[in-house]
Amino acid sequence: MTIRVEDAHDCDIARFWGLLVVSHRVKSSRKLLAFLVLALLVAGIGFVALSFVQTLSPTTKAIAALPSVDTKDIGRGQAVLVKAESRFGAFVVRDEKNTIHVFRVPISEHGYVQMPDIHWWKPRMECKAFGVHVTAGTPFIGCGDSLPNEYANAYWANAWRWGLDGKTLSGPCDSMEPLSFIQQGSKLRLSGIYGG
Numbered sequence: 001m002t003i004r005v006e007d008a009h010d011c012d013i014a015r016f017w018g019l020l021v022v023s024h025r026v027k028s029s030r031k032l033l034a035f036l037v038l039a040l041l042v043a044g045i046g047f048v049a050l051s052f053v054q055t056l057s058p059t060t061k062a063i064a065a066l067p068s069v070d071t072k073d074i075g076r077g078q079a080v081l082v083k084a085e086s087r088f089g090a091f092v093v094r095d096e097k098n099t100i101h102v103f104r105v106p107i108s109e110h111g112y113v114q115m116p117d118i119h120w121w122k123p124r125m126e127c128k129a130f131g132v133h134v135t136a137g138t139p140f141i142g143c144g145d146s147l148p149n150e151y152a153n154a155y156w157a158n159a160w161r162w163g164l165d166g167k168t169l170s171g172p173c174d175s176m177e178p179l180s181f182i183q184q185g186s187k188l189r190l191s192g193i194y195g196g
Helices: 005-056 060-064 150-159
Strands: 068-070 079-083 088-094 100-106 113-117 119-127 130-135 138-143 168-170 181-184 187-190
Touching (some): 079 130, 100 113, 100 119, 138 150
Antiparallel strands (some): 068 187, 088 100, 130 138, 181 187
């Protein structure tokens, strides 16, 4: 069989186009493979991240085991002290604007709030009458105990005064430490009461 020059030329062109098509298919397959690997990698990272975030959230059982307080009976300018089986408790107060504030307070072995010596982590003395008090019509959080020394009584009575929002009103003492909680209707689950 004899092949004409034009036929040979046509054959070379056909081979060239065939190789080009095969080369294009290989490049497309590589791109498709790279895309699939990248998609699987992104999906895997997303799945791991979602699993990690879900483990950070407390379970329903853990939330139910937390100490709780029902706030429906706490009126404006009133407070409740919640003691836990640790050396900390929660002081829950409703301010004049009807906002609930929750603070972590140190509790002595006798069950009283330990007043700070400037810092809450350094207790000075127990207070048997810790709560909301009113002076000249203004409510504040403080200690109502009388101290044995008149000077000390005046100094600490002024130093241990916080607004119902927990911010110090006067004196050198730190503001009160906010406590984390989970609200379920009128019930607060106190999640930061343990520790220390």
